[in-house]
Amino acid sequence: MREQPLLQVENLTIDYILADSIIKAVRNASFAIGKGEILCLVGESGSGKTTIGLAIAGALPENAVIREGRIIFKEKRILGRGSKISTGKEDKIMMIFQDPASALNPLFKVGEVISDIIKNHLGIDNSVKIKEKALELFRMVELPDPERVFDSYPHELSGGMLQRVVIAIALSANPALLIADEPTTMLDVTLQAQILNLLLNLRRRLGLSMLFITHNLGVAAEVSDRIIVMYAGEIVEEAKTRELLNNPLHPYTRGLIECIPRTHIRYSKLKSIPGTIPDLRNPPKWCIFADRCTEAVDLCYKIKPDLIEFSKDHRVSCHLYRADKK
Amino acid sequence: MPVSKEYLVKRIILLVFVIFGVLFLTFIITRLIPARPELLWAGPHATMEQIEKARKQLHLDQPLYIQFILYLQDFLTGNWGISWRTKAPVLTDVLSTLTATLELVIIAFLIAFITGIPVGVLAALKRYNWIDDLVRIITVIGASMPVFWLALIAQLVFGNWLGLLPSAKRADEWITIVTGFKSITGFYLIDSMLQGNLPVFIDALRRVILPAFVLAAYPFCLTARMTRAVMIEVLSEQHVRSLIAWGLPQRAILFKYCLKNTLVPVIASLGLSFGYTIIGAFMVELVFVWPGIGFYAAMSLLSFDYPAVIGCVITVAIFYCIVNTIVDLVHSIIDPRVRL
Numbered sequence: 001m002r003e004q005p006l007l008q009v010e011n012l013t014i015d016y017i018l019a020d021s022i023i024k025a026v027r028n029a030s031f032a033i034g035k036g037e038i039l040c041l042v043g044e045s046g047s048g049k050t051t052i053g054l055a056i057a058g059a060l061p062e063n064a065v066i067r068e069g070r071i072i073f074k075e076k077r078i079l080g081r082g083s084k085i086s087t088g089k090e091d092k093i094m095m096i097f098q099d100p101a102s103a104l105n106p107l108f109k110v111g112e113v114i115s116d117i118i119k120n121h122l123g124i125d126n127s128v129k130i131k132e133k134a135l136e137l138f139r140m141v142e143l144p145d146p147e148r149v150f151d152s153y154p155h156e157l158s159g160g161m162l163q164r165v166v167i168a169i170a171l172s173a174n175p176a177l178l179i180a181d182e183p184t185t186m187l188d189v190t191l192q193a194q195i196l197n198l199l200l201n202l203r204r205r206l207g208l209s210m211l212f213i214t215h216n217l218g219v220a221a222e223v224s225d226r227i228i229v230m231y232a233g234e235i236v237e238e239a240k241t242r243e244l245l246n247n248p249l250h251p252y253t254r255g256l257i258e259c260i261p262r263t264h265i266r267y268s269k270l271k272s273i274p275g276t277i278p279d280l281r282n283p284p285k286w287c288i289f290a291d292r293c294t295e296a297v298d299l300c301y302k303i304k305p306d307l308i309e310f311s312k313d314h315r316v317s318c319h320l321y322r323a324d325k326k
Numbered sequence: 327m328p329v330s331k332e333y334l335v336k337r338i339i340l341l342v343f344v345i346f347g348v349l350f351l352t353f354i355i356t357r358l359i360p361a362r363p364e365l366l367w368a369g370p371h372a373t374m375e376q377i378e379k380a381r382k383q384l385h386l387d388q389p390l391y392i393q394f395i396l397y398l399q400d401f402l403t404g405n406w407g408i409s410w411r412t413k414a415p416v417l418t419d420v421l422s423t424l425t426a427t428l429e430l431v432i433i434a435f436l437i438a439f440i441t442g443i444p445v446g447v448l449a450a451l452k453r454y455n456w457i458d459d460l461v462r463i464i465t466v467i468g469a470s471m472p473v474f475w476l477a478l479i480a481q482l483v484f485g486n487w488l489g490l491l492p493s494a495k496r497a498d499e500w501i502t503i504v505t506g507f508k509s510i511t512g513f514y515l516i517d518s519m520l521q522g523n524l525p526v527f528i529d530a531l532r533r534v535i536l537p538a539f540v541l542a543a544y545p546f547c548l549t550a551r552m553t554r555a556v557m558i559e560v561l562s563e564q565h566v567r568s569l570i571a572w573g574l575p576q577r578a579i580l581f582k583y584c585l586k587n588t589l590v591p592v593i594a595s596l597g598l599s600f601g602y603t604i605i606g607a608f609m610v611e612l613v614f615v616w617p618g619i620g621f622y623a624a625m626s627l628l629s630f631d632y633p634a635v636i637g638c639v640i641t642v643a644i645f646y647c648i649v650n651t652i653v654d655l656v657h658s659i660i661d662p663r664v665r666l
Contacts, residue, residue, distance in 0.1 A: 095568070106565075107587060108586075120575065153662045
């Protein structure tokens with residue numbers, strides 16, 4: 001029997017209720033993350049990847065409704081807003097965010113925030129011990145001058161330092177799973193590599209599993225073990241990173257790979273996928289990508305393709321790979 | 327985290343300049359714009375002698391810049407002229423009435439602050455629920471209700487019909503005389519407490535309740551509505567989402583983190599309204615015969631008591647500046663980004 005995965009998401013369907021409409025942000029997403037694995041969710045803005053991350057972290061906004069599905073973490077069922085399990089020191093899911101500057105309350109010293117999180121998760125009450133722990137975490141994320149950082153307000157720190165602080169806060173609960181929502185998107189290119197390396201280092205040292213959310217397939221290729229490609233709230237393809245890059249099946253994945261700018265080919269035109277994502281208030285009943293697909297046939301406009309197992313560990317949702325055509 | 331010394335010094339220097347500006351403006355308005363300020367100063371039924379005396383008092387025989395310097399000197403030495411209505415020095419009048427108003431206004435704002443913030447938070451949390459609707463209806467009605475009308479109704483219901491509370495004056499003269507009460511600071515509640523004079527304390531407290539609650543109506547509505555609006559905005563911010571994702575209990579997120587974000591604009595707006603309530607309280611003071619500065623200013627205006635009116639204007643303007651400086655300092659304590 002296969003080892004039970006750390007996190008299992010089954011049939012997750014999430015809507016956002018707006019004043020005059022309902023946005024079907026995520027539909028029937030199922031996937032799993034193994035222990036120590038880095039899984040990347042890749043997709044354009046609005047593909048529902050952040051929503052999935054927030055759902056797992058238990059921090060969906062108030063107007064989000066989970067219509068269907070289960071999230072199973074360490075064989076325990078967790079779901080819904082704020083319903084995070086809090087038993088045991090190892091059973092934590094923590095999250096880091098795209099914009100570290102707005103992820104921290106501007107009126108509180110970062111030391112105070114991390115102290116509260118440490119107190120809450122580790123149950124330490126002694127303020128000296130809490131500070132020691134915080135400084136240790138700051139050193140772990142390679143922050144220079146941790147004492148000064150502890151006594152700083154967010155506006156006194158740079159973006160890269162803030163992201164390290166946020167990572168330190170996330171690590172303070174000894175999490176088993178770290179959800180990283182585009183953690184490098186808002187940073188300078190040189191910092192991006194630093195933060196990515198830091199995350200990879202931490203994974204090695206702490207045996208952390210990670211759900212890495214990004215719109216950048218290049219970043220995903222560098223960090224991940226496995227990649228899930230999402231489009232307009234649905235999973236369209238899932239495979240091991242190397243397999244996905246070498247043998248992309250879904251036309252959308254192929255388009256994404258072609259869109260990665262290549263520095264060694266000069267004078268080539270920057271590629272893009274024509275069209276925009278469909279209206280999620282009323283998503284099509286047929287293939288979600290058909291409108292932008294260059295290989296769409298009549299069937300694509302009639303029936304929604306299932307997510308089928310194309311080969312071992314490689315799933316795709318496209319009529320081109322139906323069993324009877326293979 | 328205390329205010330930094332430099333910021334404090336900077337603000338105080340700024341305050342001095344602003345007050346100088348206030349004095350300059352009042353000088354222009356009272357001495358330059360009227361054709362013959364001495365006529366106004368001496369009052370409507372003044373004799374030629376009195377007018378001549380007023381001319382001397384206002385240094386109108388001097389060149390303009392000397393007039394201004396002497397005006398500043400008079401202001402600083404407390405020579406604010408004599409109110410010909412009360413026959414007392416304006417400064418004495420203003421100070422004694424100001425403390426009466428301050429006692430009333432401070433209590434009113436404490437009531438507004440202590441009740442308004444929880445109500446606003448509650449409405450924000452129960453958004454689109456009947457509690458929120460109720461709060462919104464009450465605060466709209468409360469904020470738009472004329473304060474003198476509210477004062478009359480309160481007086482009628484609680485003072486007259488139910489007979490629960492006295493509805494006029496600061497203290498019963500009989501009790502103050504019998505107990506030998508002397509006000510030192512001008513704040514009856516504080517003085518009577520310090521002197522251990524329980525009868526006066528209870529009497530003063532009973533008398534302050536009605537006007538204070540009536541006066542608190544508007545700032546209460548302002549605080550509640552403002553807290554609700556800001557809280558809703560704060561709750562949708564990223565840093566709140568991150569605290570939820572990091573598993574902090576909702577209680578801590580709300581009352582430690584969000585409340586502090588909410589306090590910044592609420593305190594700023596309350597500070598502003600505190601400034602103008604000092605004189606705006608005169609409606610309440612008139613109804614409750616409260617010997618405050620609003621009452622004094624209104625009476626002085628009605629009887630063309632020019633020195634007294636100017637004294638009130640200057641006092642309120644300076645007070646307004648001081649309150650706003652304090653608000654800024656409090657703001658800088660709460661929000662470190664302000665400390666530049």
